[in-house]
Amino acid sequence: MMNRSGKSDSSIVPAKLPNKAKELAAEAAEGRELAKGNSLEQNTSRTQSRKDVPSALERVRQAAKKDKKQRFTALLHHIYDVERLRRAYLEVKRGAAAGVDGETWQHYGEALEDNLRDLSHRLRRGAYRARPVRRVYIPKVGKPGELRPLGVPTLEDKIVQRATVEVLNAIYEQDFLGFSYGFRPGRSPHQALDALAVGIMTKKVNWVLDADIRRFYDTLDHGWLVKFVEHRIADRRVVRLIQKWLNAGVLEDGKRVQSEVGTVQGGSISPLLSNIYLHYVLDLWVQQWRYTFEDSGIAIQPYRLLRSELHEEIS
DSSP states (O other), rough: BOOSSSSSHHHHOOOOOOOOOOGGGGGGSSOOOOOOOOGGGSSSSSSSTTTTTHHHHHHHHHHHHOOOOOBOOOOOHSSHHHHHHHHHHSSOOOTTOOTTTEEEEEHHHHTTHHHHHHHHHHHHHHOOOOEEEEEEEETTTTTOEEEEEEEEOHHHHHHHHHHHHHHHHHHHTTTOOBOOTTTTTTOOHHHHHHHHHHHHHSEEEEOOOOOTTTHHHHHHHHHHHHHHHHHHHBHEEEEEEEHHHHHEEEEEETTEEEOOOOBBOOOOOHHHHHHHIIIIIHHHHHHHHHHHHHHOOEEEOOOBBGGGOOOOOOO
């Protein structure tokens, strides 16, 4: 994070865990890495009921809001919770295109409970493997004759990504700045335009700048993205899960292509990862820049959104 003086606030990891044993639940255990062979999840209920899921995530949300430097060491059990995976499955579009394994929503649902339990167990054991995305092309909006590459993840990748986004949103929605609108819960580009209109009508405006980051999704640096994620996420299993999707590659014309840059447009996780990246490389800088100009008597009101045509989720 950055303060008004322009200095970066480094992430601080407490050396000790809370004293109360009952607070050893994952969402209260911020601080150091888990000791080898001694997972905090062994001290928590492995199966959460429908009633418990929101309250557990709410504790994560409250902790993230209270301490912007807190790092979360154990989040994976929120992701592999069967109830959360079931909700994620139901959110996937029933007629969505299948990934490289050919698995469809309907076929997976024929043995849904068994499939979700198996998926949960693989996530918990670290046996889950991300599959390459299937490359497809769609017409570019406003550019006749040009095509935009998109990736179609497998059904299980879609499910796990949706569950991961739900968990990570509990943390990052406490960090993202107010002028960020793109692909955030309860926000939309229309709201950004409304806010811009209000700003133009109520303030003295000399310039309106419209900027676009060329090939942003294609050039996003994996190394820096992981570093940004680790500002808040100290659970190495969740970080590795994200790295699996980044490194899964693309299957095109029967050939698997991998890259050290870019995040595939088409998955549920891509917009969140993009917002995390832009939060650190753009939004915090803009915020500090804004404060500098305000001190000089110049008002700057930024509005950032990810253009809707940049991401077409095939799920």
